[in-house]
Amino acid sequence: MTRRSRAEMLKETRANLIKAARSAFAEKGYAGASMDDLTARVGLTRGALYHHFGDKRGLLAAVVEEIDSDMAMQAHEIGQRQTNSWEALMKEGEAYIELALDPEIQRIVLLDGPSVLGDPAQWPSQNRCLQATMTTLERLMDESFIKPVDIEAAARLLNGAAMNAALWVAGSDTPEKVLGRAIHAFRQLASGLRISPDR
Amino acid sequence: MTRRSRAEMLKETRANLIKAARSAFAEKGYAGASMDDLTARVGLTRGALYHHFGDKRGLLAAVVEEIDSDMAMQAHEIGQRQTNSWEALMKEGEAYIELALDPEIQRIVLLDGPSVLGDPAQWPSQNRCLQATMTTLERLMDESFIKPVDIEAAARLLNGAAMNAALWVAGSDTPEKVLGRAIHAFRQLASGLRISPDR
DNA sequence: GTACTAACATACGCTTTGTATGTGAAATTC
């Protein structure tokens, strides 16, 4: 029998709303997205939304959490594929920059997110991207690849640089070209953390 | 006679509106600030606002331009006070971080600005902070203090790092302590651009 | 002094948000 349990339907509704919100927020921006339209598009009304997420902000928080999680996973996985620890950090940073080329991520996480939810570093999702970078940095320090740095501070600045680079790339007329320049500069900056003054 | 010319009154009205907007946006955030309240506080109605700035966004743009200008001036001036070119860049960066501790700058320029007006680097004000950093970097390159880097790319990432650091500092429980950590990390990252592998 | 324009004020409609209340079906209790 195709009968779905109540819990299953609940999860599906939540997922549907979040999915719709992702595209709506990405297209119209947070302020421009109408909750009536959003919910109607998945065959519901605002009643469902306020039941599940409390308010419009709550929905954005859920969306951001999901995207943030995705980003951290992908970037960290790419980093893990590297054998060289230093390259792992570099590729991870590059991955953030490239991931942020996605308009959805741009608009929702980089632009509207901070405005509505405040400093990303203090999001309930604890900014998994930051966590991932910190983990990588710790490993580098253990292996004496980098100077004894303040891990959190370094991770924050590195991430900030990467995110800003992403905005730059995405906003440019020739993203492909600018991407290369951004990545190169990222590597140069990061090299400031290394022990051996890289080549 | 205390008679003011028409042009003077116009300028004064604009200035009054911008001033009121600065505090209103800083306090309530862009979305939360009511244009009715805002204009009433300086003895006007929304009519004046829409006449001078077109719409709410236009007012924010004007406010951001003013603040951005102030920031760049102050930071650059601090940089110019240094005799050592490298220290100039460092102090300039530190100045940005410290300036951004001002809640007004935080909320308006770092959080709401990008959300409403888009990527700061593409603001009509051309982001004077970025321009200032680029100027300083160029000088450093001429004097062979730093490697031959992509000036724009380096400036963008540096600024991004600084701004992110500022958010971190401001959001922390012990801003004074965190400020030191942020500045130190900033210097370490920036050293990646130097030719001599600083001490 | 007449015509025009700049600098506002007033009035209105539309959209949107949040909340308060209703409802039916499933789950629980006994």
Add this chain to the structure above:
DNA sequence: GAATTTCACATACAAAGCGTATGTTAGTAC
């Protein structure tokens, strides 16, 4: 297995805010 509670929504309502269209008044040009 009937009664009751609870969940997952829908509906209705009130309030606020934005933008626009339309006055209105004071200065300016000629």
